[in-house]
Amino acid sequence: GNSVTQMEGPVTLSEEAFLTINCTYTATGYPSLFWYVQYPGEGLQLLLKATKADDKGSNKGFEATYRKETTSFHLEKGSVQVSDSAVYFCALRQNTGNQFYFGTGTSLTVIP
Amino acid sequence: DTEVTQTPKHLVMGMTNKKSLKCEQHMGHRAMYWYKQKAKKPPELMFVYSYEKLSINESVPSRFSPECPNSSLLNLHLHALQPEDSALYLCASSQDPVLNTEAFFGQGTRLTVV
Numbered sequence: 001g002n003s004v005t006q007m008e009g010p011v012t013l014s015e016e017a018f019l020t021i022n023c024t025y026t027a028t029g030y031p032s033l034f035w036y037v038q039y040p041g042e043g044l045q046l047l048l049k050a051t052k053a054d055d056k057g058s059n060k061g062f063e064a065t066y067r068k069e070t071t072s073f074h075l076e077k078g079s080v081q082v083s084d085s086a087v088y089f090c091a092l093r094q095n096t097g098n099q100f101y102f103g104t105g106t107s108l109t110v111i112p
Numbered sequence: 113d114t115e116v117t118q119t120p121k122h123l124v125m126g127m128t129n130k131k132s133l134k135c136e137q138h139m140g141h142r143a144m145y146w147y148k149q150k151a152k153k154p155p156e157l158m159f160v161y162s163y164e165k166l167s168i169n170e171s172v173p174s175r176f177s178p179e180c181p182n183s184s185l186l187n188l189h190l191h192a193l194q195p196e197d198s199a200l201y202l203c204a205s206s207q208d209p210v211l212n213t214e215a216f217f218g219q220g221t222r223l224t225v226v
Contacts, residue, residue, distance in 0.1 A: 031212060032214075043202055043219045043220045045217070046215075089155075095210075098162060098210070099160070102155060104153070107152075
């Protein structure tokens, strides 16, 4: 089956610290992988995506690389800001289906 | 235009009321979704429409009734809800039902059932 496993939160970091949020997946075939961000009281926004192995998605200083050998798509940012405080969801979508599979979400709080 | 617009943003309804949630997109997307999200949880899929036809119904109680009047609009009709149905209801769309492209989400409707 298809599933996504994210590291448990919450995560609290000081401003300018390095961020890693781990994400691993189980899927058959060649899924696309996504990171979504949800700010308080809002919907989900696409942060970045990768559609094939070794692709690197990047946006707003965040990066994630699609690693098929380790079935991982870890989210990283070199220097977090207070405005990055949000919940981050890793997700996958198969190339044969219409469903998105979400991880449980990781809450990030960045303190000044 | 990469927006999915949901109305209303907030809704309070009694257990005997009938109300509807609305969702609109003008990106030409042919797949549209309803999700339910409880606090501190990921979105749970409720329904998927592909080319205006219901393709996935995740065993949702009949007090939730989806409707897709055309390729740009998606409604969720609510009737006789329970307090445990209080949640954030998210609409999303994606370009094609069979391509593994991203989904775009609306801001959600915060529903409170009293």
